[in-house]
Amino acid sequence: MNTYFSEEQLALKERVAKFAAEVLAPEVGRIDKEGFDMEHYRKVMASGLVAVAVPKADGGEGMGTVGRCIVLEEMSKVDPSTALSFLVGGMGMYATSASDELKEKYYYPWVRGEILPAFALTEPGAGSDVSSVKTTAVKDGDEYVLNGVKTLIVNGKSADVLNVYAITDTTVKTSKGMSVFAVPTDLPGISVRVQDMMTLRGSEVAEITFTDCRVPAANLVGELGKGFAYAMGGIAGGRINAAACSIGIADSAVADAVRYANTRVQFGKPISANQAIAHQIAKMECKLESARALLYKAADMIDHGDKDAGVFASIAKREATDAAQYCADNNLMIHGGIGCTTECIAERIYRDAHAARIYDGTSDILDLIVARYMLG
Numbered sequence: 001m002n003t004y005f006s007e008e009q010l011a012l013k014e015r016v017a018k019f020a021a022e023v024l025a026p027e028v029g030r031i032d033k034e035g036f037d038m039e040h041y042r043k044v045m046a047s048g049l050v051a052v053a054v055p056k057a058d059g060g061e062g063m064g065t066v067g068r069c070i071v072l073e074e075m076s077k078v079d080p081s082t083a084l085s086f087l088v089g090g091m092g093m094y095a096t097s098a099s100d101e102l103k104e105k106y107y108y109p110w111v112r113g114e115i116l117p118a119f120a121l122t123e124p125g126a127g128s129d130v131s132s133v134k135t136t137a138v139k140d141g142d143e144y145v146l147n148g149v150k151t152l153i154v155n156g157k158s159a160d161v162l163n164v165y166a167i168t169d170t171t172v173k174t175s176k177g178m179s180v181f182a183v184p185t186d187l188p189g190i191s192v193r194v195q196d197m198m199t200l201r202g203s204e205v206a207e208i209t210f211t212d213c214r215v216p217a218a219n220l221v222g223e224l225g226k227g228f229a230y231a232m233g234g235i236a237g238g239r240i241n242a243a244a245c246s247i248g249i250a251d252s253a254v255a256d257a258v259r260y261a262n263t264r265v266q267f268g269k270p271i272s273a274n275q276a277i278a279h280q281i282a283k284m285e286c287k288l289e290s291a292r293a294l295l296y297k298a299a300d301m302i303d304h305g306d307k308d309a310g311v312f313a314s315i316a317k318r319e320a321t322d323a324a325q326y327c328a329d330n331n332l333m334i335h336g337g338i339g340c341t342t343e344c345i346a347e348r349i350y351r352d353a354h355a356a357r358i359y360d361g362t363s364d365i366l367d368l369i370v371a372r373y374m375l376g
């Protein structure tokens with residue numbers, strides 16, 4: 001019996017697991033070494049999985065946050081880099097806030113898997129402190145002129161459209177003076193430098209510089225001056241995604257540990273026959289399953305519009321990212337010396353477990369959120 005999922009959700013889980021085994025598994029080692037491969041990623045876009053969580057009215061399958069978490073967990077069990085490319089983009093706000101014109105141009109094509117988006121908020125001087133964003137968008141006739149630098153942007157080079165957060169009114173606080181623009185990447189005035197990552201190397205992370213980049217005024221997404229609120233909503237919404245990816249990573253670490261401990265023989269018996277190793281695996285499984293329960297509880301709360309869903313998503317991300325780190329670290333230890341080489345997947349899982357503690361709110365920032373909720 002499975003108490004988490006309906007029949008429809010279980011069928012989705014099976015569908016994504018099959019896709020991950022057939023399409024992602026053969027390429028995960030290569031893209032970890034060589035980096036993001038757009039031709040490979042087009043298979044993810046063509047899979048229809050983007051549409052799983054999108055409302056039926058917008059051409060999606062309407063399976064909500066729980067559906068998206070299932071997709072991300074199953075993808076991350078096999079290839080967390082590809083799951084990261086899949087989860088970012090900042091397109092969620094289009095459903096409720098974008099103009100019909102922008103929806104036709106970018107939102108529906110994204111749902112159909114025709115375009116790749118990126119979410120461009122972070123800057124060299126503005127990470128956790130989003131109010132420090134310095135990129136400007138100055139109105140000039142029917143256009144806005146963008147100047148500034150964004151960093152750590154996933155899909156930053158290959159994206160068709162960037163959702164760029166920029167200051168449109170320097171005379172007020174950022175919370176009232178920031179707006180968001182849909183910026184097609186073929187516009188003049190955009191230069192991109194791909195960043196060499198130690199984690200999630202198969203995703204494409206880039207620094208993007210805007211130099212007098214002229215964007216049509218019609219590409220303002222949502223209302224002028226509401227960018228800060230949209231950014232905060234996007235980051236908060238992203239936390240459950242990061243939690244789902246971490247559960248996938250933790251799951252793969254536990255499976256890898258079990259496999260290795262049962263096959264590695266020392267002192268004439270598998271190392272799993274030693275109580276120390278067996279108990280270590282038991283602790284990993286306990287951490288994984290408690291964090292997984294929290295993930296799907298928080299996802300279900302989001303789908304039911306629970307008023308505390310945001311905080312529970314933060315708690316779920318905190319626990320899931322900790323579980324991923326714990327399981328990945330112990331899996332590496334169980335692998336002994338071979339774990340320190342690139343001849344096994346334990347080291348890749350260990351590197352990939354690190355990043356989700358940073359994006360969509362670092363663990364420190366999540367502690368602040370949870371503490372504020374508890375203490376008022």
Ligand SMILES: Cc1cc2nc3c(=O)[nH]c(=O)nc-3n(C[C@H](O)[C@H](O)[C@H](O)COP(=O)(O)OP(=O)(O)OC[C@H]3O[C@@H](n4cnc5c(N)ncnc54)[C@H](O)[C@@H]3O)c2cc1C
Nearest residue numbers: 088119120121122127128152153154355358359360362364
């Ligand atoms: C793999 C990856 C993908 C990413 N993808 C994107 C993307 O697609 N688009 C995008 O816009 N950004 C993206 N980012 C950027 C990410 O959102 C930022 O890295 C994150 O917000 C943290 O900002 P920072 O790196 O500047 O760290 P900082 O904010 O400088 O934090 C540095 C350290 O100080 C701690 N700290 C900061 N403030 C406080 C505080 N008030 N109290 C206690 N501790 C504090 C942090 O927890 C952290 O440990 C990505 C990052 C990574 C690693």
